[in-house]
Amino acid sequence: xxxxxxxxxxxxxxxxxxxxxxVFVILGLLVLFACLGLLAILFFDLVxxxxxxxxxxxxxxxxxxxAERAGILSAWVGTSMIMFVTGLVALPVGVAAxxxxxxxxxxxxxxxxxxxxxxxxxxxxxxxYGLLALGLFVYQFGFGQSVLSAGxxxxxxxxxxxxxxxxxxxxxxxxxxxxxxxxxxxxxxEVTKDHVLPYSTGGILTGLILGLSRAIGETAPIITIxxxxxxxxxxxxxxxxxxxxLNLEWLRxxxxxxxxxxxxxxSRPDQAFxxxxxxxxxxxxxxxxxxxxxxxxxxxxFRKKINW
Amino acid sequence: MRKGAFASLAYRKNRDRVIEFLLLxxxxxxxxxxxxxxxxxxxESSFFFERVSIKDFLTDTMWTPLxxxxxxxxxxxxxxxxxxxxxxxxxxIPLGTIIAIYLSEFANHRVRETVKPILELLGAVPTVxxxxxxxxxxxxxxxxxxxxxxxxxxxxAGLVIGLxxxxxxxxxxxxxxxxxxxxxxxxxxxxxxxxxxxxxxxVVPGALSGIAAAYILGISRAIGETMVVAIAxxMQPTLTFNPTEPAATITAYIVQVSLGDLPHGSIGYQSIFxxxxxxxxxxxxxxxxxxFLTRKFREAY
Numbered sequence: 094x095x096x097x098x099x100x101x102x103x104x105x106x107x108x109x110x111x112x113x114x115x116v117f118v119i120l121g122l123l124v125l126f127a128c129l130g131l132l133a134i135l136f137f138d139l140v141x142x143x144x145x146x147x148x149x150x151x152x153x154x155x156x157x158x159x160a161e162r163a164g165i166l167s168a169w170v171g172t173s174m175i176m177f178v179t180g181l182v183a184l185p186v187g188v189a190a191x192x193x194x195x196x197x198x199x200x201x202x203x204x205x206x207x208x209x210x211x212x213x214x215x216x217x218x219x220x221x222y223g224l225l226a227l228g229l230f231v232y233q234f235g236f237g238q239s240v241l242s243a244g245x246x247x248x249x250x251x252x253x254x255x256x257x258x259x260x261x262x263x264x265x266x267x268x269x270x271x272x273x274x275x276x277x278x279x280x281x282x283e284v285t286k287d288h289v290l291p292y293s294t295g296g297i298l299t300g301l302i303l304g305l306s307r308a309i310g311e312t313a314p315i316i317t318i319x320x321x322x323x324x325x326x327x328x329x330x331x332x333x334x335x336x337x338x339l340n341l342e343w344l345r346x347x348x349x350x351x352x353x354x355x356x357x358x359x360s361r362p363d364q365a366f367x368x369x370x371x372x373x374x375x376x377x378x379x380x381x382x383x384x385x386x387x388x389x390x391x392x393x394x395f396r397k398k399i400n401w
Numbered sequence: 402m403r404k405g406a407f408a409s410l411a412y413r414k415n416r417d418r419v420i421e422f423l424l425l426x427x428x429x430x431x432x433x434x435x436x437x438x439x440x441x442x443x444x445e446s447s448f449f450f451e452r453v454s455i456k457d458f459l460t461d462t463m464w465t466p467l468x469x470x471x472x473x474x475x476x477x478x479x480x481x482x483x484x485x486x487x488x489x490x491x492x493x494i495p496l497g498t499i500i501a502i503y504l505s506e507f508a509n510h511r512v513r514e515t516v517k518p519i520l521e522l523l524g525a526v527p528t529v530x531x532x533x534x535x536x537x538x539x540x541x542x543x544x545x546x547x548x549x550x551x552x553x554x555x556x557x558a559g560l561v562i563g564l565x566x567x568x569x570x571x572x573x574x575x576x577x578x579x580x581x582x583x584x585x586x587x588x589x590x591x592x593x594x595x596x597x598x599x600x601x602x603x604v605v606p607g608a609l610s611g612i613a614a615a616y617i618l619g620i621s622r623a624i625g626e627t628m629v630v631a632i633a634x635x636m637q638p639t640l641t642f643n644p645t646e647p648a649a650t651i652t653a654y655i656v657q658v659s660l661g662d663l664p665h666g667s668i669g670y671q672s673i674f675x676x677x678x679x680x681x682x683x684x685x686x687x688x689x690x691x692x693f694l695t696r697k698f699r700e701a702y
C-alpha cells in the first residue's frame with residue numbers, strides 16, 4: 094500500500110467500498126428470494142401435478158392398486174389419530190418438564206444434566222427415535238405396530254420443541270408478578286398455576302402447534318415402527334353408540350399415515366401414482382404451512398396483547 | 402372465593418411437594434429417553450456383533466446383509482452419508498451465511514421480523530415432500546445439465562437437503578452475529594469501515610464460534626436426514642464418493658429394511674440397530690461439539 098494517498102485515491106477507494114456494500118445487499122436479497130422462490134415453486138408444482146386428483150373422492154377412498162381410484166382416507170384418519178395421541182402426551186409432559194426446569198429446578202449439576210439431555214434430544218435424528226420405538230414400544234412393551242406406538246414416538250420427538258417453547262414463554266413473565274403473588278402468601282404451585290401459566294398460554298400453544306406440524310410430516314420414525322402403506326380399512330371408531338361409549342381399540346390398531354402414503358406413491362415407477370403423491374403432498378404441505386401460520390399468528394397476537 | 406384459598410397451609414405445602422415431584426418426573430422423561438435410546442441401540446446391536454466381528458463391520462467394503470452371501474461392512478453406508486452431507490453443506494453453508502449476514506447487519510427490523518418466520522417454513526416442509534421434489538423435479542432438471550445422470554443420485558438428494566437446512570444454518574448464525582455487542586461495530590464504523598467490512602472483519606470473526614456451531618449442527622441434521630435420500634438417492638449401498646452415482650446412506654438402509662417384513666430377532670432386524678448406533682455416534686460427536694461452541698459464544702460477551 095502506498096504510504097501517502099491522494100484525496101482522489103481515497104475517494105475512489107471509498108466509492109468502491111460503498112459499491113461493494115450495495116453488491117452484497119443485492120446478493121443477500123437474491124439468495125433470500127431464491128430460497129423463498131423455490132418454496133413457492135415447490136408448492137405450485139405439487140398443486141399442478143396433483144390437480145387432477147383433488148376432489149371429494151380422493152379424501153374418501155381407500156388406497157387402491159388403480160391410481161385413479163386410490164384415495165387417502167385411511168392415511169388422513171391415521172394421521173389424525175396419531176396427532177391426537179402425540180398432542181395428548183407431549184403437551185402435559187412438555188409443559189410440566191418446562192415448569193420444573195424454569196420455576197422449580199435448583200441450579201446444580203443434576204439440573205444441568207436434564208438441560209443437556211433436552212438440547213441433545215433436539216439433535217437426535219428422527220429415525221433413531223424410530224429405532225427406539227421399535228425396540229421399546231413395539232417389542233419390549235408389546236404395543237405392536239400400532240397407533241399408540243406411533244403417537245408416543247412422535248410425542249418423544251417433539252418433546253424438546255414443546256419444552257423449549259414453554260420455557261421461553263415462562264421466562265418472559267416478569268419476576269414482579271411472581272413476587273407479588275408470593276407476597277400475598279401463595280405457594281410456588283399457586284404462583285405458577287394462577288399467575289405465570291395464564292400469561293404463557295400463547296407461547297405454549299405456539300410451541301405445541303409447531304411441534305405437531307413437525308410431527309405430522311415425520312415419515313422415517315413411523316416407517317421404522319412398521320406403518321403399513323396399504324391399509325384398506327379404518328381403525329375402530331373411538332366413539333361407539335353403546336355403553337361405555339368410548340372405545341380404546343383404535344390405539345392398538347395397525348395404521349398408515351399421510352407421509353407414509355406419499356412415500357409409497359412416490360416410490361412407484363407408474364406416473365399415475367405420482368399425481369396421487371403430488372396431491373397428497375400438497376395437502377400435507379398445506380396443513381404444515383397452515384399450522385405454522387397459526388403458530389406465528391398466535392405468537393404475534395399474544396405479544397401485542399400483553400404489555401407488562 | 403375459591404375453595405383452595407381456605408385450605409390449610411400444611412395441606413397446600415404438601416400439595417406443592419407432590420406437584421414438584423410430578424414435574425420432576427416429567428423433566429426426567431428427557432433423561433430416560435436418552436438412556437433408552439442408548440440402551441436399546443447397544444442392546445439390540447450386541448446380538449448383531451455376536452455374529453459379526455467389529456473388524457469386519459468397520460473394514461469390509463460391502464454391505465449386503467439381506468443377500469444370500471451376506472457381507473457386513475458399514476463403509477459403503479458411511480461413504481454415502483458423508484457424500485450427501487458434503488453436497489448439502491456446499492449449498493447450506495454459503496447460502497445460510499449470506500442470509501445470516503444480510504439479516505443481521507443489513508436488513509432493518511421490519512424486514513428481519515417478516516422474513517425470518519417465512520424462511521423457517523423452508524425447514525418445516527415435510528421431508529417426504531422434499532423427497533418428491535428431489536426425485537421428480539430436481540433430478541430431471543439436473544439430467545438436462547449433466548447428461549447420463551442416473552434417475553437416482555446423491556447429488557439431487559444432497560442439494561435438496563442443503564436447501565432444507567439453509568434456514569437452520571442462517572438462524573443459528575444470525576443469533577451468534579447479533580450477540581456481538583454494538584460497540585464493536587461502532588468502533589469499526591468510526592475507523593471508516595463500511596457495513597460490509599464491519600460485517601466480514603469484525604462481526605463474523607467475533608461470532609465465529611457461534612457460526613461454527615451453526616455449521617456443525619447443520620452437518621448433524623444432514624447426516625440424520627432420511628426420507629430425501631431414501632426417495633431420491635436409490636438404495637444400493639455402494640462405496641463411492643461420487644455424488645452423481647446412486648448410493649445408500651445409513652438412514653436409507655434403515656428405511657429400506659423397515660419397509661420389508663423382517664422377523665424380530667433376525668440378523669436383518671439387528672443390523673438396523675447396528676447401523677443406527679453408528680448414525681447416533683456420528684451425530685452425537687457433532688451435537689456435543691455444537692453444544693460447547695454455542696455455549697462459548699454465549700459466554701464470550
